[in-house]
Amino acid sequence: MDLATLTERIPNRKAKEIYELICRQTTVSKTELLEQSGMTVSTLTRLLDELTGQGLILESGFGASTGGRRPILYEKNPHYAYIFGLEISRTRSKLVLVDLEMNMKDARHWLMTADMTPDALIRQIAEEAEHMLAANGLDKSMMLGIGIGAVGPVDRLSGAILEPSYFPAQGWRNVEICRMLSERLGLPAMLDNGANTAILGESWAQRAKSFKHLLYVHAGIGIRSSMISEGKLIYGAVDMEGAVGQMIIQTDGIVHRDAGGNYGALESYASLYAIEKAARSALKQGRSTLLAHAIDDPEQLTYNHVLEALKKNDPLVVEILTEAATYFGIGLANLLNILHPEKVILGGPLIAGNELFFQTATQVAIRKTYYYPAYQVVFSKGQLGEEALAIGAAVMVMNQLVKQ
Template sequence: MQTEDLYTPSSKMLIYSLIAEAGSITKAELQHKTLIKSSTLTRLLDEMLEQHLIEAADLGPSRGGRRPILYRITPDYGYIFGLEVSRIHSSLGLFDMQLNPKSLIHWHMDEGMTPERFKEYVLRHMRMFLRDHQIAPERIQGLGIGAVGPLNRSTGTILNPQYFPARGWSDVPICQWFQEETGFRTILENGVNSALIGEQWSLRHENIQHVLYVHAGVSLRSAMMSHGRIVHGAMDMEDAIGQMIVQAGGLRLNNTGNYGALEAYASIEAMEQKAQSDAKMGRALFRQQKELPPEQINFDVLIQALKASEPYAVELFSQSASYFGIGLSNLIHIFQPEKVILGGALIHSNTMYYNTAIQIAAANTGYNAQYKPQFTKGQLMEAASVTGAALHLRNSIEL
């Protein structure tokens, strides 16, 4: 096979990405991975060293001759902001080029967190982060955003997502807003895709090629990665998993979507509605309910009841987890991933939910003894989406 004699901007980005993924790597290893001609690769590396994109980190072990140079990306060449826009909690992070977090903040999305207030809150903390680390705005490479869909990624717009506590989250030109306010290049991706990008980065040394990520929270969302690439559908509908039918002719959430859809049994919205309905019918759910109107029984109340081992709450979460496990097993049958990463408020709410879900999923995907997908909550967990958003921005930089 012929090696590449001329290099292009895409060649430089390929080398940069390989160095970043490896942490540190020799020229010989880069040549083996890329098949770029030795002299061409040397010129490319020298140019990247001169630009301070990369640096000589150390010397590798000798294989009989001179010890080879280990290259790594320069962490403080620039910095990247990552932003997660979600219904329960949102996050903002400042990262160096190696994706090390310099500052990270999470906050609750309440009824007062309108898009305008959200924008001002984020801008205030962006300025605070820069001041704390004494970083000039000119050193920021951009802002990556991972947001609840549906989205128009090409225009950078959040379209019409459901279940935000605050009003106004429709047709929000979020990329335009932040680009005009900061001057930073801004790109948008679905939040569940961003979470998968972030978790895959944290697992990159395991060399896993097929990964499924499922988010269980106010709604149900999923993303799939194959050979390092996000699988985008024709309509790019991250919440399609919620419309998977798990009980023919069954419940329907908010009089929309399919009857018997998974979201009607295994989402926070469904759990809140069931608890409120049972309370209105006079059922005594748990002790603290006595002075609480049914319409005020929300996820926070249910979580507290679960922590107190209230039988109703235990039953509610267990049933939700069981349905979620059934839906998860269906996805596993379709995509056959090596690793399944679960995230979202329901997954992180209680160990019982996660354990029940994966037990049900595993029991319904065990027909082939040679295929046993691994289940995990991931390594980044609540920081997955914001980290993935920053990484998505870094991967789009023109070097």
């Protein structure tokens, strides 16, 4: 399926501009659209009639009167079409069905086990997509497509997942995920790395607040980042999603777990892998900790064991997480000093459900930020939480409607 079919749904460039203005606001009057667009009354009236006739926008009542007739209010029609959003990560994958307001109609997730090869996952996604459509009374003609946010590196133009690390299953190399899903579903498919789709989702959720410069950092098995500036995703010459994890914190520091990784890289100090490694080492040393009662073999320890001990305020776990968060905060400070975003959204397993890590990291970052307090940055866990990657993938598809 061709993505051009999406961009051609609104063929008129000026109509795209008006539709985008309406999408950014809950409701908006014609007078407000005249001020925002700079168009003539006749042009705007014609475009609003076209968009209403297509079912893209709705008349949603009347605004407050300023002396004359009450103005008609317009809003986006959330039921004009629907979108699938797909997250493919190392630990889990998730499919969501949303309308154009990103209201979730259905969702399903899969654990990424050693059996979850590309073929196995795609087969289950296709089956579940058909089930979701039937369960929600939707026809494929009502679908815009499927957006995919995947662990990088990816080639978003060819729609392929390239050479991601640490997948439990074999076969996740050079996977033409867009072609494979498009053929199975009969829908257009788009791909970007998960950090980019997450920030797209969070930016959309906060569209009324008009942050021009947003930074997203995902902390989990590795560290991934993305940035939006002036409403546009920042792309490098290559997919740079995981590059922040290779930021050098200590030049003669810890050897990276990958042969090609940097010595003293940030993710060697602040990642699920680093925390599990530190906890296992402490157990082997015989350190006093609740972890010793939770597991017999230190090599079987996981981050979930660490979180359970944290809930009981285990001193060793607090120490390990505080140290990891401190290093993560140093990495954040480096990013702030280079990029100067207005807002930083933190996501991933290390942030979700771990207030100690979030608070420690952000406090360290603020203390080490140049120009502070003149330069103020807002830290957030975001509004979409664990749904950010999948919903952001759907936003990516929706954005094709206004692409020039």
